[in-house]
Amino acid sequence: MTTAADAVREAAQRIAVVSDTPRLDAELLMAHAMGVERNALLLGRLADAVPAGFEALVEARLAHTPVAYLTGTRAFWTIDLEVGPGALVPRADSETLIEAAVAHFVDRAPTSVLDLGTGPGTLLLAALDHWPQAQGLGVDRSPEALAFARRNAGRLGMGRRARFMLGDWAAALDARFDLVLTNPPYIGTDERLPQEVVGHEPAGALFAGADGLDAYRLLAPQLARLIAPGGVAVVEIGFTQAEPVSALLRAQGLSTRVAQDLGGRPRAIVAG
Template sequence: MSETAKLTVGQAIRAAAERLASSSDTARLDAEVLMAHALGVSRSDLLLRHLGDSAPDGFAALVERRAGHEPVAYIVGSQDFFGMPLRVSDAVLIPRGDSEVLVETARLRGGSARRVLDCGTGSGALLLAVLAGLPEARGVGIDRSARALAVAAGNAAALGLGGRSAFLERDWTRAGWRAGLGWFDLVLANPPYVEEAAALDPSVRAHEPAGALFAGAEGLDDYRVLVPELPALLAPGGTALVEIGASQAEAVRAIAAGAGLDSRLHRDLGGRARVLELRQSGE
């Protein structure tokens, strides 16, 4: 019997929190989530009913993975976003609460939308959250990663949204990527926007997909390619919502203006610039 198995669940969680304290700012929470996963129960059920049980043998291995900076979401294989449980893997970025302002704006602005496009869909988080709030809409998610698209399609099926969504392999850095897509009432985009030299937590730099994070020395390379293509994707009266880095609003606004798009800035709950709402000039 392993040493961990000799401990109760509560004792093992305390020991794991101590082990993780030097590598995580949320050590106790991490330990509880990992234990709940190891037991196959919810975190609330764990805290209410299982603290006196014997700790499972597999828990120690999960803790060591987290001690090596692997994100908890990848270890347990899921992440909640906008109230939805989503499967995630190292093929996709982990959905973050900062992106919820884009979903909220899309639901507010896109009430009459019938076609929605998500550029760089990853796990499908943005598209699926928007479709869940716009029951008359159908959506297309594009990504250059076949592995990411498989994750997104699986999430759509699990959430009962598979019939209203399609996922296509497209790369906006390659000629002809828009062919056959048509026009959309609402375009969502969370492109790579991190500067290559940015200081990042090891759990991000070492584990999340670099191709979905980094966009050149200024973090603007993908905006320079994608934003000028948006007018050709927008139906008359359509809106594009583009997530940006906190210091990139003016630079991306200038790119949008050069493409004939007016912009309106939306901030996240922390007051940081987060989303640019783009429309054809004069609309």
């Protein structure tokens, strides 16, 4: 009998041609095929028989389908989010925004949170999980992404604390928030991306004009009127964009500082 351990080892060798994390991918796909968490697989299920659906998952991964789309979930901060086609897959780098917000508020908590371009609810729901007394609003122009966000809020028990709205950034908003979070598209249209990203994730959540700054040009004039006294906006950036994005925000009268990700690269602008 071929065991799960054997199948994971062989799958990892095959997946290595399309992924920088082939062993992790294979383990996540096996756990999903078994209907268990990855830890349960590693701690006691590697000797099991290979489930029937595993090979189809491996073939889909070899066709560059993101692992998160195949398993239907992605961990972010302290929560697990449902994701799939039409929603941007949450990245660990974006946790930098939550870390920067935590550092800003220190021993106090925001009571109102706004997430512009919320996708599947990533930043908003992570913030609400960290600050259980807060309430928030997520805005996105994609009905598909908002459907994921609403399901995630309900599954996480935040249905009464999180609202979602179809909209074009903050154009329709007339309110101030203690914490404004946003991970806008910031990839230049001529930049090359891995096939699993450009071939599957929504282009509208990735690309922002020739220089990748179009979304920031729209957001910068809106942010100052959205931040409540003592509040802050935290804006994700590409690691080469710290200076141009900071300049756009400073031109609107906002002070700025740069927050770095775990790799030591500029990843967010904290503005207030």
